[in-house]
Amino acid sequence: MQNNTEYEIKILNVDVNELRGKLLANGFKEKPRVLFKRRVYELDDGAWLRLRTDGKKTTLTYKKSHGNAIDGMEEVETEVSDFEATHQILVKAGIVAKNYQENYRTEFRNDEVEVTIDEWPKIPPYAEIEGTSVKVVEKYLRQLDLQDYQTTSKPTSHVYELANIDIAAINQLTFED
16 A cells, blocks of 8 residues: 655745755755646645646645644645646536646755755745655754754645735735736
8 A cells, every 4th residue: 555644844944045055065966946837726624636737747636734743744646647638627527726826946856855945926935855754854854954943744825824825815826926
């Protein structure tokens, strides 16, 4: 049986240049910055679907938060071939998109974890560390000296709440707004 637990933590209010330097100094490989486009669909049980594309890869993901711990997010993800066609299928099935969102992401990888720097409209950038277990994520929080920063494993909507912004009330969240 597949493990549907996502092991990740968001680190809020990071200094992007300082973190990039730490990651490169620790042997992480940097990938080019990409623009993600997504639609989010709320489900009745507090879970949601995320349809996301970077223009090359498109995924449909079921997500449900079970708390504010590194292992607090349930996730099941599959790759789909067409962003707009998948959106239309969901709409025809009666699943209504809550909103459309964009963000930039820069990804850093080593053999154990993925660290991303996410930039979203209207809030400061944050980082995410995703690994194969709670222990691995905690190891890199310490190794990158990020353990004293404010962290959360809750969804990005929670980060917006902390900035007193109701992301659910924003129909289109883009950098042009």
